[in-house]
Amino acid sequence: MSTAPAAPATSAGQEDPIPGRIRARRSPRPGTWISAVIVAILALGLINFLVTNEVFDWPTVAAYILDIKVVQGVGWTLLITVLAMILGTAVALAAAIMRRSENPVLRGVSWAYIFVFRGTPVYTQLVFWGLFTVIVPRLAVGVPFGPELFALETRDYFPAFWAAVVGLGLNEGAYLAEIIRSGLNSVGRGQSEAAKALGMGNGKILRRIVIPQAMRVIVPPLGNETIGMLKTTSLVLAVPFTLDLTFATNAIANKLYAPIPLLLVAAIWYLAITSVLMVGQHFLERYFGRGFDDRRTTAPKGGRPILPPARPMPSVES
């Protein structure tokens, strides 16, 4: 809540306005130096091992890193990650809001959903969704005990790809629900009250006031979960869905009898995607952090009216 303007920076060449500025010499830290040297030697050793060990077979890594099957695998993995996270977030938001409801049915269903989907292995759930068309061969809408209005054969509409997305998304939703719930709870009661006093309805209060502020708390763990999801997609083999990055590299490895370089190919791609996701997370955090940071430098540039520079307290005071 500081209103004081930033102290003028002392640029080089000008006379220092602070007389007798302290020129400090660091206190010696031999322990830090010794440990830094040890760690550096270990790190160099590791790099040396990675580069010189024949088993890693870097030429094969280079040959397959841009293989069409691998690149397509990256695409499918990304697509499943994004769609499953979107589905998971939507389901989680609904579950979190239901958990806050006064209605015991809504609260109970939300609790049961989280209980089941968080309490069973995601692998098991993926196998289940893979078998969905066997368990539920036909979906029909109609009057109970009465005539059927329409029906569809599930296997025509539920290919392995969607089984993978639904399986991963619903599992993720159970975790995200708790994250979103704690985010919603982190917004003070005064905020809803102020909005209520202005005549806003519950839906608007959630959408305009509570969720934007909750996002600040939700985004960092959401980023974690997205990176987790990226790697969990390697389990879609359970459905079975067989076009993702892990399956693609495994297939090539089996053909070449060279598992290790293809594992490296997959690892490098997962790392690359993670890096991209981290950049996205950074921008999301910056966007939803606006107003919570005293430093103007973090404010987004575009779309915002140009602000007058902060000046000392205006003359209207008192």
Add this chain to the structure above:
Amino acid sequence: MTSTDTPAAAEQGPALISIEGVHKAFGELHVLRDCDLTVHSGEVAVLIGPSGSGKSTLLRCINQLEEPTAGKVRIDGVTQGYAEQELPDGRWQKLAPKDIARQRSRIGMVFQRFDLFPHMTALENVMEAPVQVLGRPKAEARLRAQELLERVGLADRAGHFPSELSGGQQQRVAIARALAMDPELMLFDEPTSALDPELVAEVLAVLKELAEGGMTMVVVTHEMGFAREVADQVVFMDQGAIIERGTPEQVIDNPQSERLQGFLNSVL
């Protein structure tokens, strides 16, 4: 001194706010006991009393942030929160949430802790409700918000986030935010209690200007100087009940009850 008539009341028409026999209990805790209060259009009522005396709860009953356990609140003759007609079995029909929201939207409220929306600039805070609740076009709401910020002396702070404003500035933005809805009356819940002493005056100045402009106001405050200067009606509450009421001269300068005398001795 428990007469409900004040000199200002005599000259004015029907009551804008009329609170009749309001009780409020939180479980076993009985925080409001049979409170009556009448505020006429253009009048300023100041609620004083020790902390925990129920002033804020009574204020919050006016815009339904609290539901009375018994009794009625009417604004401009309209019962708040319930249908006018009792049901045949003697129960009261509660209004739908959107109708309650509409009733609230005509009453401005300013909180002790400001409660500005931290993710919006000062200007966006003031524009929010007119755009979202009244459906006004953004350009129009923006102009009006700028006008209101100017009125509270903060035209040059429009683009600042609440975290970049002093407490006094935040509270003035909060007042502008409430005024943006063109309320029929304004409620102030200890608007200066969270402020550093040197920032109190700038907020009280805005309140005074509003009062002089004819705004109907109910103010919970510990600022006796403000009460004496601006109030038409001062109401003293203790332990959930209204003990004394009248003009500032009657209540502050000639307290009748021992409780009020004790309270005034402790705050003056």
